[in-house]
Amino acid sequence: MFEIQQGAYRDRYLQLVAHRPGGRVLEVGCGPGWLALELGRRGQIVEAYDVSPGAIAVARQMLAENPFTGGFGQVHYHLADPTQADLGVEQYDAVHGWSAFHHLPDFRGFMKRVMRALKPGGIVATMDDYPRRQLEVNVQRFLGLVLPTTERSYADKLRAVGRRLGGRTVDAPEVFSPMEQEKYTTVSDIRDVFSNEFELVLDVPFNAFAMGVMPLLAGPDWWRYPVARAIDALDKLGCRSGIWRANNRMIVSRKAR
């Protein structure tokens, strides 16, 4: 389902980040390292940072087990906060963070250092999470209610509707951990910095509600996949035309040459 929704976007993102053969890439908040590995497969030399010891342990294990060795660049994992690291001057061909920049409390201060650390023509790239409105939450709820899904029976769904109509449902807040406190102000800063201080290359809003429904669809594959594609098309069309507010946004920009 991720492949249907994000596969083409992810490939374009990777192509832009790995724009220089043998390029040096700084990755912020690498988590278990799936993107660092993809960049390594494209011959990049990746310095990948995360503050989570668990994530870095998994990332190192995945790197040790990496079967794609032909043409592989290098991946170095750092259990550290890159906002505290010495990034140097004109050291990197690309700096990127996938669902990571919104965690940084001083995003603008960090981006000033990123600007210095990038070589001329270097790339900054992000895929980040934006707050949704009630409209998109309701569309997701509606589709999850009418379509057969794996996590709840129709009887459970009807009971949930009864609880909601009776005012007995408390929605979980979208900001759910202390790390996320800065999220809503930082994501607007991200768009601002990427479009005003760099030259915008790509700006793709996607996923208003689709990922909340597509992976849950129940039934045989001949039914699930066409329905998922239809939901995805409806989502993308609305995100592009501005009807929906996207939950995710991929932005890639370039430092002046």
Ligand SMILES: C[S@@+](CC[C@H](N)C(=O)[O-])C[C@H]1O[C@@H](n2cnc3c(N)ncnc32)[C@H](O)[C@@H]1O
């Ligand atoms: C939503 S996860 C995304 C992980 C990964 N990019 C992925 O796509 O799977 C955000 C990651 O950022 C890391 N993180 C948060 N603040 C950080 C910081 N200041 N420096 C480095 N990593 C950070 C978290 O530990 C977490 O692994």
